[in-house]
Amino acid sequence: MPLQVSDYSWQQTRTAVFISVPLRGVSVRDTDVFCTENYLKVNCPPFLFEVFLYAPIDDESSKAKIGNDTIVFTLHKKEAAMWETLSLSGVDKEMMQRIREKSILQAQESAKEAMEAKAGARREDQKYTLNVMMKIEEEERKRIEDMKENERIKATKELETWKEHQRKAEEHKIIQREEKLYQQEKQIEEERKKLKHKGLTRNSVSRNLATKGRNSEIIFFEKLKEDSIPAPRSVGNIKINFTPRVFPTALRESQVAEEEEWLHKQAEARRAMNTDIPELCDLKEEEKNPEWLKDKGNKLFATENYLAAINAYNLAIRLNNKIPLLYLNRAACHLKLKNLHKAIEDSSKAYRIMKLPLRLIHPTKLYKMMLRRFGI
Numbered sequence: 001m002p003l004q005v006s007d008y009s010w011q012q013t014r015t016a017v018f019i020s021v022p023l024r025g026v027s028v029r030d031t032d033v034f035c036t037e038n039y040l041k042v043n044c045p046p047f048l049f050e051v052f053l054y055a056p057i058d059d060e061s062s063k064a065k066i067g068n069d070t071i072v073f074t075l076h077k078k079e080a081a082m083w084e085t086l087s088l089s090g091v092d093k094e095m096m097q098r099i100r101e102k103s104i105l106q107a108q109e110s111a112k113e114a115m116e117a118k119a120g121a122r123r124e125d126q127k128y129t130l131n132v133m134m135k136i137e138e139e140e141r142k143r144i145e146d147m148k149e150n151e152r153i154k155a156t157k158e159l160e161t162w163k164e165h166q167r168k169a170e171e172h173k174i175i176q177r178e179e180k181l182y183q184q185e186k187q188i189e190e191e192r193k194k195l196k197h198k199g200l201t202r203n204s205v206s207r208n209l210a211t212k213g214r215n216s217e218i219i220f221f222e223k224l225k226e227d228s229i230p231a232p233r234s235v236g237n238i239k240i241n242f243t244p245r246v247f248p249t250a251l252r253e254s255q256v257a258e259e260e261e262w263l264h265k266q267a268e269a270r271r272a273m274n275t276d277i278p279e280l281c282d283l284k285e286e287e288k289n290p291e292w293l294k295d296k297g298n299k300l301f302a303t304e305n306y307l308a309a310i311n312a313y314n315l316a317i318r319l320n321n322k323i324p325l326l327y328l329n330r331a332a333c334h335l336k337l338k339n340l341h342k343a344i345e346d347s348s349k350a351y352r353i354m355k356l357p358l359r360l361i362h363p364t365k366l367y368k369m370m371l372r373r374f375g376i
Contacts, residue, residue: 002048016059016078019073021049031066035059037078038277039103042071052091052099054083059110180301264322290316290323306333323349 010019023031023044031044037056042049057075066073091099287293297312313330316323331346 002043004044005042005047005049008049010086012083014082016075017073017075017077017086019051019075019086021071021073022069023047023071024069026069031071032062033071034107035062035064035073035075035104036103036106040073040075044083051087052096054085054088055079056083129184267286288319290320290326294323294326294329297333301329301333302338306336309333322353327353332353 005021005023008019008021010017012018019040023042026044031042032045034041037059038053039048040051040053053075056078058078062073062075065074112373129149142177207209293312293316297309297316300306300309300312310330310333313333317326317330320326327350329347331350333341334340334343336347
């Protein structure tokens with residue numbers, strides 16, 4: 001059974017109460033203090049100090065100082081007044097039990113409220129931290145976008161500079177070509193004048209010779225005419241062999257150039273299909289046709305699936321790299337994806353396959369020119 005501490009002392013002011021509880025011969029580190037607005041308890045085995053306060057106190061601002069085998073309490077009153085006694089008088093055991101239970105419930109509610117407040121403060125801190133992180137990420141994203149925009153502007157300026165350089169070089173070549181043509185025309189004109197002068201001299205000499213030799217020419221003409229008559233031809237048969245043709249139409253009704261180009265493309269496609277291309281292993285026979293792949297790429301382009309359309313055009317080009325429309329369509333996909341250099345490269349390849357003079361123009365204009373040429 002614990003020993004009740006009775007040799008405590010206390011003092012008061014109008015706003016505070018000071019209690020000194022001696023704990024001799026025990027370790028104060030094992031002391032358990034419980035305090036509410038109407039109840040104070042100190043448990044330090046084998047000692048027990050318990051007091052039912054005369055009036056309510058502010059347990060949150062009250063303090064306890066442990067040291068030198070003594071506990072000193074500083075209890076702040078809720079109402080400024082002088083107490084008659086430290087503890088209530090006339091308190092029986094039943095009332096003491098009710099006060100203890102009420103104090104325990106108040107302590108539990110206070111602890112719960114403190115825990116909820118702490119959790120709310122933690123949520124506010126997390127929310128603030130999240131907002132700060134989002135702000136930092138937004139600033140970093142903006143910084144990256146600004147860097148991208150600066151790089152795009154720099155690349156655009158370099159491209160414009162390169163275009164201007166190419167344009168000046170092309171103009172210089174044109175001027176040199178015109179000067180060379182002018183020199184050639186001038187030389188031809190001089191040679192023509194010299195030949196005309198020689199022709200006039202030769203005609204004057206031939207007229208003099210013609211009057212002298214006209215009589216002798218008439219004499220020998222009759223004899224030469226008789227000698228030039230051939231003998232009658234002998235009768236015979238001529239065998240004619242026609243070159244075999246793939247197309248059944250007559251030669252006069254067919255387009256030889258278009259047919260030869262079609263046969264050449266089909267032969268290249270068959271040679272490409274005979275090669276070991278891993279992408280062709282899972283394709284059907286009709287899917288190995290470059291024209292089918294081109295139509296498939298056009299459908300993907302119409303649905304704005306530009307990367308898939310590029311893959312279809314790539315495979316079609318591997319099967320037949322002589323179809324300019326494949327490069328043109330792939331250039332359109334690159335143009336949609338802002339890959340300007342690749343768009344220029346594919347448009348230039350299409351122009352070279354068509355054997356057209358390549359001039360320095362914008363990729364969009366080049367693409368529209370190619371579309372008008374093909375009629376699509």
